Amino acid sequence: MADEIVELNNGTEGLVIVGIQRRGVQLAAQIVSTINERENAQVARGALDITLYRDDLQTVGPRPVVGQTQIPVDIDGQNVFIVDDVLYTGRTIRAALDELADFGRPKRIALAVLIDRGGRELPIQPDIVGKKVTVDSTQRVDVLVEELDGKNAVVIADREPSP
Amino acid sequence: MTQSLGKDLLGLEPLSGEQIRLILDTAEPFKEISERTIKKVPTLRGATIVNLFFEASTRTRVSFEFAEKRLSADTVNVAASGSSVSKGETLVDTARNLEAMRIDMVVIRHGASGAARFLADRIESNVINAGDGTHEHPTQGLLDLLTLRDHFKRLDGIKVCIVGDVLHSRVARSNIWGLTKMGAQVGICGPRSLLPNSIDELGVTVFNRVEEAIEWADALNILRLQLERMQGGYIPSLREYNRVFGVSRERLDRAKRDILILHPGPMNRGVEIDSDVADGPFSVILDQVTNGVAIRMAVLYLLSGGKPELAEAAKRGGGV
Amino acid sequence: MPRSILLRGGRVIDPSQSHDATADVLIVGDKIEAIGPRVGNDAAGRDGLETFDCTGLVVSPGFVDVHCHLREPGREEVETIATGARAAAAGGFTAVCAMPNTDPVTDNQAAVGFVLRQGTLADAARVYPIGAISVGQRGESLAEFGEMVSAGAVAVSDDGKPVVSAHLMRTALEYARTFGIPVADHCEEPTLAHGGAMNEGLVSTRLGLKGIPSEAEEIMAIRDILLARRTGGHIHLCHMSTRGSVELIRWGKDRHINVTAEVCPHHISLTEDAVDGYDTNAKMNPPLRTADDVAALQEAVRDGTIDLIATDHAPHHYDEKEREFAHAPNGIVGLETALAVNITWLVASDIIDLPTLIDRMSCAPARVFKLPGGSLNRGVSADVTVFDAGAKWIVDPKRFKSKGRNTPYAGQTLQGRTRVTIVGGRVAYRADA
Numbered sequence: 001m002a003d004e005i006v007e008l009n010n011g012t013e014g015l016v017i018v019g020i021q022r023r024g025v026q027l028a029a030q031i032v033s034t035i036n037e038r039e040n041a042q043v044a045r046g047a048l049d050i051t052l053y054r055d056d057l058q059t060v061g062p063r064p065v066v067g068q069t070q071i072p073v074d075i076d077g078q079n080v081f082i083v084d085d086v087l088y089t090g091r092t093i094r095a096a097l098d099e100l101a102d103f104g105r106p107k108r109i110a111l112a113v114l115i116d117r118g119g120r121e122l123p124i125q126p127d128i129v130g131k132k133v134t135v136d137s138t139q140r141v142d143v144l145v146e147e148l149d150g151k152n153a154v155v156i157a158d159r160e161p162s163p
Numbered sequence: 164m165t166q167s168l169g170k171d172l173l174g175l176e177p178l179s180g181e182q183i184r185l186i187l188d189t190a191e192p193f194k195e196i197s198e199r200t201i202k203k204v205p206t207l208r209g210a211t212i213v214n215l216f217f218e219a220s221t222r223t224r225v226s227f228e229f230a231e232k233r234l235s236a237d238t239v240n241v242a243a244s245g246s247s248v249s250k251g252e253t254l255v256d257t258a259r260n261l262e263a264m265r266i267d268m269v270v271i272r273h274g275a276s277g278a279a280r281f282l283a284d285r286i287e288s289n290v291i292n293a294g295d296g297t298h299e300h301p302t303q304g305l306l307d308l309l310t311l312r313d314h315f316k317r318l319d320g321i322k323v324c325i326v327g328d329v330l331h332s333r334v335a336r337s338n339i340w341g342l343t344k345m346g347a348q349v350g351i352c353g354p355r356s357l358l359p360n361s362i363d364e365l366g367v368t369v370f371n372r373v374e375e376a377i378e379w380a381d382a383l384n385i386l387r388l389q390l391e392r393m394q395g396g397y398i399p400s401l402r403e404y405n406r407v408f409g410v411s412r413e414r415l416d417r418a419k420r421d422i423l424i425l426h427p428g429p430m431n432r433g434v435e436i437d438s439d440v441a442d443g444p445f446s447v448i449l450d451q452v453t454n455g456v457a458i459r460m461a462v463l464y465l466l467s468g469g470k471p472e473l474a475e476a477a478k479r480g481g482g483v
Numbered sequence: 484m485p486r487s488i489l490l491r492g493g494r495v496i497d498p499s500q501s502h503d504a505t506a507d508v509l510i511v512g513d514k515i516e517a518i519g520p521r522v523g524n525d526a527a528g529r530d531g532l533e534t535f536d537c538t539g540l541v542v543s544p545g546f547v548d549v550h551c552h553l554r555e556p557g558r559e560e561v562e563t564i565a566t567g568a569r570a571a572a573a574g575g576f577t578a579v580c581a582m583p584n585t586d587p588v589t590d591n592q593a594a595v596g597f598v599l600r601q602g603t604l605a606d607a608a609r610v611y612p613i614g615a616i617s618v619g620q621r622g623e624s625l626a627e628f629g630e631m632v633s634a635g636a637v638a639v640s641d642d643g644k645p646v647v648s649a650h651l652m653r654t655a656l657e658y659a660r661t662f663g664i665p666v667a668d669h670c671e672e673p674t675l676a677h678g679g680a681m682n683e684g685l686v687s688t689r690l691g692l693k694g695i696p697s698e699a700e701e702i703m704a705i706r707d708i709l710l711a712r713r714t715g716g717h718i719h720l721c722h723m724s725t726r727g728s729v730e731l732i733r734w735g736k737d738r739h740i741n742v743t744a745e746v747c748p749h750h751i752s753l754t755e756d757a758v759d760g761y762d763t764n765a766k767m768n769p770p771l772r773t774a775d776d777v778a779a780l781q782e783a784v785r786d787g788t789i790d791l792i793a794t795d796h797a798p799h800h801y802d803e804k805e806r807e808f809a810h811a812p813n814g815i816v817g818l819e820t821a822l823a824v825n826i827t828w829l830v831a832s833d834i835i836d837l838p839t840l841i842d843r844m845s846c847a848p849a850r851v852f853k854l855p856g857g858s859l860n861r862g863v864s865a866d867v868t869v870f871d872a873g874a875k876w877i878v879d880p881k882r883f884k885s886k887g888r889n890t891p892y893a894g895q896t897l898q899g900r901t902r903v904t905i906v907g908g909r910v911a912y913r914a915d916a
Contacts, residue, residue, distance in 0.1 A: 049192060052204040052234075052464075063167075063468045066192040102201040176689065255805055275807035276691035277761030296809065298691030333691060361685040 001112055002034035004128045005081055008110060012041040014079045016106075020096055021049040021067035024084040026145040027114055031083060046071040048082075053095035069099075076104040081128075085143035087113040090124035115154060117141050168465050171283040171290040174299035175340040183344055187309050189461040190454065196233060197456055207236035207467055210267045214240045215257070216293070217273040222428055223293050223303075226452070227270050230459035239266075254281060262286045268467065271295070276333075289466045297331050303427055304337030306458040308345060310451050311382060314423055319346025324376040326410060327386030327435055328357040330397075334427045338384055339365060352376035353408060356397045373408045377415060382423035385410055388435045401434050411437045421445050428452070485512035486531050488905065490869060491523045493537025497544055498842040499858035508542055510865040513908035518859060533910075535903055537869055543841045544857050545577025545866035545904065547848035550642070550667070550721060550745060550793035551818060553579075553610070555601060556594075557586025562798040562886045564601035564610055567818070570796070570885035571608035572912035574818040575901035577866035578609040578849075578856055579796075583620070584643035590615035592630035599635040607911045608904070609866075611854060616641045616655045616666065622648055625658060632662045637852055640667035642721055645703055647673060652707060656716030665719040665743065665852060670703035670728070671695075671769065680809045682755040682770045690758065692808060697725040697776070700769055704728045708735040708742050719851065720744040722795050724769040726779035733788050743851045744783075745793040748817060748824035749891065751780050757891055763804045763811040764891040767797070781828070784843060785835050791847040794821045798887020816880075816887040824892065826872055826899030837872060869903040876900055 009015050012035060019028025025047045032045045049067035082096055093111060100109065112128035117135055135141060135156055144153045168182055175183065196204055212231045216224055224240065231238040243257065254273075261269060268289040271279050276296030283290035294300040308318060315321050323342055329335040329351045342349045343366055351358060352370040363369055370376040376383070388404055398404055415422060424436075424446040432438045441448060490508040495518055497503075507523035509516040517525075526532060553567035562570075564581065571579045581598055583589035589598055595612045602610025614631035618624050620641045628639055639659060646652045646668055659666050676699040681687050683694025704720055708731060711718040723729065723746050735742040749767065754774050757765035765771060783789040797814025804811050817824075825844065829835050835843075845868075849857030856866045875898050880888035904912035 052192075052196075052206040057206060063189070063465045066189055066464070068192055069195055098205065102203065103199065253802075253805075254807060273807070275809045277808045280761055281807055296691050297693075336689075336691060359688040360683070361688050364685050365688075 001114070001128055001130050002031045002038070005031065005112055006035060006039060008127060009079050009081070012039050012043055014077070014107065016044045016046060016073060016075055016078045016080045018046040018048050018071065018080055018082050018100070020082065020084040020092060021047060021051075021069075023143050023145050023148065024082075026147050027085055027143075028083040031112075044073045046073070048096055048099060050092055050095040050099055053099045055091060055095065071103050074104060075100065075106045078106050080106040080109045082109065082111050084111075084113050086115045086117060086141050087111070087124075087126055088117050088119050088141075090120045090122035093124050094122055114143055115141055167468060170466070171279070171292075172301055172462055172466060173279050173283060173290065173292045175301045175304050175337045175344070176299065178344065180344045180346070183305070183308065183341060186305055186458065186461050186465060187312060189465055190305075190309055190457040193457040193460040193464070194454070196460070197453065202233050203235055204233065205235045206464060207231070207234035210236040210467060211265070212236045212238050212268045212270065212463070213261055213266050214238060215243065215261070215269050215271045216241070217243045217271070217278070218294070220272055220294070223272065226455045227293060227459050229456045230463055233456070234460055234463055236463070254278060255285060258282050258286045262288060268463065291462060291466065294333055297333050297336070299337045299340075300333040301337050302455070302459055302462060303334050304341040305462070306451055306455045307338055307384060307425055307427070308341050309454045309458055310425060310447050311347075311423070313450065313454070314447060315381065318342070320348070322348045322350065322379060322381045323384060324350035324352055324370065324380040324382070325384045325386065326352045326373060326376060326408065328388055328397075329353055329362065329386070330357045330359050331389070332386050335386060339367060350376055350379060354398050354404070373410065374414060374417070377410075377418045377422060380422055381420075382425060383410060384425040384427075385436050386427065387429065387431055401431075405434050409433075409435060409437060410440050412439045412443070415440060423447055425451060486908065487511045487516070487526070487529050487533070488865075488908065488910070489523055489526050489532055489534045490537050490542050490867065490903075491534055493540045493542035493869060495542045495859065496838050496841050497859040498838050498846050499544065500860060502859070503838055508859065508867065510867070510905065510908050513865055515859050515861055515863055515865050515867075517861060535869065539871070539873075540869050540902055541837060541872050542867060542869050544845040544859050545868045545906065546575045546822070546844040547852075547854060547856050548576050548579040548794050548796070548818065548821070549638075549791065549848045549852050551579050551581060551796035552584065552798070552814070553581045553598075554798060555585065556597065560886075561800050564598060565605035565607070566884065566886050567796070568602060568605035568607035568610055569912075570816075570818045570883060572904045572906065573884045573901060574820070575822050575868040575870055575904055576608045576818060577868065577904060577906045577911070578611060578854060579818070580611045580613050580637060580852065582613050582640060582642045583615040584641075588615050588620050589613075590618050590620070590626040590631075592627065592634040595631045595634040595636045606909075608906060611635070611637045613638045613640050613667065615639065616646060617651060620644055622646060622651060625651070625655060628658055628662055628664070632664060636664070637854060638665045638667055638719070640669070640721070642667060642669040645669050645671040645673060649706060649710065653710045653714060656710055656714040656718060660714070660716050663853070665717040667719040667721050668703065668707050669721050670700045670707065672699045672702045675699040675702070679770070680766065681758050682772045684755060684773065686755045686758060690761065692758075695768075695770055697727050697772065700725055701727040701731060705731045708732070708740055711735070711742050712738065712740045715741065717741045717743070722747050722750065722769055722793070723780065723789060724750045724772050725776050729779045729783040729788055732783070736788065743790045744788070745791050746780050746784060746789045747793060747795045748821045748828075749815060751777060751784060752824050752828040753777075753891060758808075761808040762891065763806065763808055764815060764889050764893070766808065766811055766813055767795075767815055768813040781834050784829065785839065790843070790851055792821070792825060792843045793848065794818055796885070796887075798885055799889050801888060804889050815889050815891060816883065816885050817890075818885060819883050820878060820890060820892050820897065822870060822901060823876070823878075823897035823899040827897045830872070831898055865905055865908040867905040868901065869905075870899065870901045872899055874898065874900040
């Protein structure tokens with residue numbers, strides 16, 4: 001995926017990789033260090049927590065935990081690549097787009113996801129996909145990362161039935 | 164999911180250490196929002212919040228207003244007169260009228276202890292206590308805790324002394340509750356006539372002289388001394404108060420270590436605190452103000468939680 | 484043939500005759516005719532005899548409340564003498580003394596006469612007026628005790644307020660001796676109590692409410708006791724609430740000073756913790772105090788240091804109490820819950836027995852205020868209370884006969900309930916079947 005990003009961007013100029021909390025952040029970190037190594041560069045990296053921009057805050061029950069947002073560079077005129085673990089309905093990305101708009105006006109915004117599981121509810125498509133999977137709505141797709149879960153893996157499991 | 168705070172924030176006494184920690188942790192990301200160019204998130208878009216202030220207070224009201232607007236809520240300020248009798252409309256009627264206008268949250272400051280609870284028991288909107296009589300001022304207590312935690316990186320075991328008119332201070336009471344629940348040690352210092360008699364039953368250490376308090380404490384929270392206290396016969400004069408209890412550079416220099424200085428404001432420079440202390444290197448008074456907005460955003464965010472039944476329906480519908 | 488009533492088979496407790504046994508009581512006309520185990524059989528066949536089966540019930544001299552507020556004249560929307568007298572009868576009281584802090588103040592002969600007449604018209608419990616100590620209760624000059632007594636006043640008091648001037652209290656005690664009436668004082672040192680809304684202590688600190696220290700009451704209590712000693716007058720201390728006051732009363736009685744004292748049911752049952760949550764139905768003056776004070780007062784009722792129990796029935800309108808705590812008026816109703824509160828907290832917990840309770844609610848009040856009543860002796864006026872000492876019931880203020888609903892016992896299950904109240908041989912109250 002790191003290579004594809006560099007290719008799509010025509011190099012590392014103006015590149016800002018922004019990971020979505022939570023696991024998108026770890027993936028973004030891995031991608032940035034891969035790019036930095038291969039291209040001998042220092043690509044800017046940020047983290048975005050979209051909780052406060054969610055469109056379902058009224059229905060989600062007790063308040064979800066708000067993670068850290070850190071956009072250390074000015075994104076005006078830059079090429080921002082959003083990185084997330086799983087793309088499903090597209091609502092997280094919509095929220096991320098809204099939030100990025102409050103930080104500035106990038107020249108372009110592109111989306112890189114590790115897993116695309118289909119099931120879109122909004123017209124949002126990734127530019128770079130690690131792997132497409134097909135699952136139905138009764139199943140969940142979870143990405144595990146070393147830093148938080150102890151290992152790197154993708155797990156498909158049945159959803160817990162509603163009580 | 165996070166632990167719910169319930170419908171209202173009326174004080175720190177009813178909260179658990181867990182709930183206080185939740186609010187402090189939630190305030191962290193909100194601090195970041197105030198550093199952005201666009202200091203706004205859409206989280207409370209469409210929510211209507213009324214700031215119902217029966218006592219004049221520019222500082223607290225403005226802080227709440229910033230918090231509300233940065234969450235994209237619609238805010239209305241109502242400055243009601245202090246005495247319901249003179250106004251003709253009772254607190255009950257004010258509450259019912261507001262509710263009939265379908266507001267979501269009320270931030271209330273009132274001169275009578277228990278007024279926030281009175282309102283909360285009678286309306287369905289969330290009620291946030293911005294100071295009721297001499298009872299509690301929970302958001303001030305919380306921002307003081309956040310400021311202390313930012314500096315000391317922890318709260319348990321630190322020694323905080325509240326200096327001043329504890330008897331009449333809601334800020335002092337909220338601080339005592341918040342600090343003890345988070346494991347800090349609490350001291351109070353002031354003229355005996357301004358310290359409640361039974362206060363040691365709350366596990367608080369009492370210091371008669373400010374020198375002893377400075378010797379003991381890691382941080383001082385200095386309360387504003389009000390002119391009425393002199394007129395009420397509690398202390399002879401402001402001048403004597405400053406001579407005996409004023410936190411001055413000389414007194415602090417005699418301490419063994421650097422002591423953090425907090426003050427809820429507004430300050431009476433030269434009475435309870437000298438200018439070189441207020442503006443000195445260990446004063447975090449301005450940090451308190453910054454943290455105030457973040458804490459209030461966190462509280463508004465946490466209280467405005469959606470209904471659990473809708474959450475269940477949403478879960479069955481699909482993911483994010 | 485005069486009307487007659489037979490109270491059959493009850494436990495007849497009359498401390499004035501040291502009587503505590505199952506017996507029948509026969510009332511003929513307006514007097515007690517006879518008490519005894521066979522009285523019922525002998526009376527059978529009398530014309531116009533109304534019989535009450537009192538098996539399992541207690542029959543006692545009617546209760547006398549020497550301290551209540553009937554609000555008329557001036558606040559008739561909150562209570563009238565008629566509604567108050569009916570509430571009293573429902574509570575088992577055959578007589579009440581009405582405090583003079585009305586609007587206008589009952590400080591003259593005409594006003595006293597008015598209260599007496601309204602009480603007679605009410606035709607429920609007897610109403611004895613208490614006159615003010617000072618004109619307008621302003622604490623400046625004495626009211627006309629003589630005129631008020633001849634119009635029917637049985638005592639004088641500025642209750643609602645303290646008598647701040649020691650000189651005025653002294654002259655009142657001296658002047659009252661002429662008429663043989665007690666001077667009843669509401670003990671509250673105004674500068675200590677000023678602005679206070681509840682007992683001063685940890686609870687008031689936690690709730691951020693200004694407290695009234697016990698000393699506010701005790702300072703005035705000892706002042707009054709000392710003045711009674713100096714003047715030989717009869718001082719009656721209203722609604723005592725602290726352990727310290729009890730000790731001072733004991734000191735006075737040990738020295739044979741003419742001091743008597745009352746306590747209210749709420750002060751022997753509730754503590755300052757009832758204020759938690761800012762419930763204005765727990766706000767009264769003097770305030771609810773600590774568990775230690777409650778214990779001292781209960782013991783004082785037992786050993787007689789406190790002579791009698793009075794209600795300090797103080798109705799307030801719902802709107803008045805539906806306010807921020809510090810601004811709500813003081814006072815709760817008490818006529819219809821007094822018996823039950825006393826039984827639940829004093830008798831059911833074995834602090835005192837029923838005969839002692841009846842003494843404190845009937846014999847002692849009549850004796851201390853020199854009123855008729857407090858006895859079932861043959862030939863005395865038939866003021867009788869029949870009650871069920873074991874009945875449990877839930878307090879529902881909406882069913883009160885009083886217009887006031889402000890009670891801290893709402894929704895609680897209490898033990899002890901009035902069944903029949905007879906005043907001068909007439910049934911003034913009977914419980915629904």
